[in-house]
Amino acid sequence: xxxxxxxxSHVSVSEGTPVLLRCNxxxxxxxxxxxxxxxxxxxxxxxxxxxxxxxxxxGINGFEAEFKKSETSFHLTKPSAHMSDAAEYFCVVxxxxxxxxxxxxxxxxxxxxx
Amino acid sequence: xxxxxxxxxxxVKRTGEKVFLECVQDMDHENMFWYRQDPGLxxxxxxFSYDVKxxxxxxxxxxYSVSREKKERFSLILESASTNQTSMYLCATNIRAGYTFGxxxxxxxx
Numbered sequence: 001x002x003x004x005x006x007x008x009s010h011v012s013v014s015e016g017t018p019v020l021l022r023c024n025x026x027x028x029x030x031x032x033x034x035x036x037x038x039x040x041x042x043x044x045x046x047x048x049x050x051x052x053x054x055x056x057x058x059g060i061n062g063f064e065a066e067f068k069k070s071e072t073s074f075h076l077t078k079p080s081a082h083m084s085d086a087a088e089y090f091c092v093v094x095x096x097x098x099x100x101x102x103x104x105x106x107x108x109x110x111x112x113x114x
Numbered sequence: 115x116x117x118x119x120x121x122x123x124x125x126v127k128r129t130g131e132k133v134f135l136e137c138v139q140d141m142d143h144e145n146m147f148w149y150r151q152d153p154g155l156x157x158x159x160x161x162f163s164y165d166v167k168x169x170x171x172x173x174x175x176x177x178y179s180v181s182r183e184k185k186e187r188f189s190l191i192l193e194s195a196s197t198n199q200t201s202m203y204l205c206a207t208n209i210r211a212g213y214t215f216g217x218x219x220x221x222x223x224x
Contacts, residue, residue, distance in 0.1 A: 009154065034213075043118075043215040043217040046214075049212055104158075107154075
């Protein structure tokens with residue numbers, strides 16, 4: 001079975017400072033991992049995905065995430081936060097041998113202060 | 115790009131009403147999903163479908179049913195709406211590269 005833990009329900013950073021959103025997963029099979037972003041009153045948008053290629057994955061809007069198997073982590077980072085980054089972020093795991101169903105983490109709300 | 119359209123952005127229904135939430139995708143994908151999203155709980159899978167007339171229960175199917183008569187359309191049905199079904203409902207389709215979500219339907223049951 002798969003599960004996802006997002007360690008912070010809310011993260012607050014100042015504009016221009018680095019962003020770190022933490023995600024740990026468990027999976028019985030080799031996982032695919034995703035980060036989605038949801039802006040207020042909008043649908044979910046795919047930020048980036050890891051599917052067993054390079055462990056450092058670059059996504060849209062300057063975000064990236066590193067898959068660390070030994071730590072079962074897939075933390076999302078960005079060097080410099082922008083006001084438009086304020087949103088809810090979801091870490092998602094899917095076991096590639098398990099089929100098409102994905103398991104979502106509870107989400108982390110990112111606030112960006114001026 | 116895949117487009118997933120949910121017919122209503124906001125709905126208000128009374129307790130006991132039968133409610134239909136409609137979802138249409140335009141890319142001939144086989145897999146379609148219904149999730150509900152609640153604060154602090156993330157997204158929870160209600161039902162999914164791998165093909166026409168096929169349906170599988172997700173993690174929280176109680177109180178819901180679904181219909182997939184055509185490949186592009188996946189309907190979520192609340193047989194008798196209750197206040198604890200007040201939530202944001204998200205439809206999605208996917209391939210291995212990831213999901214595409216609709217904009218969501220915010221349902222309030224009063």
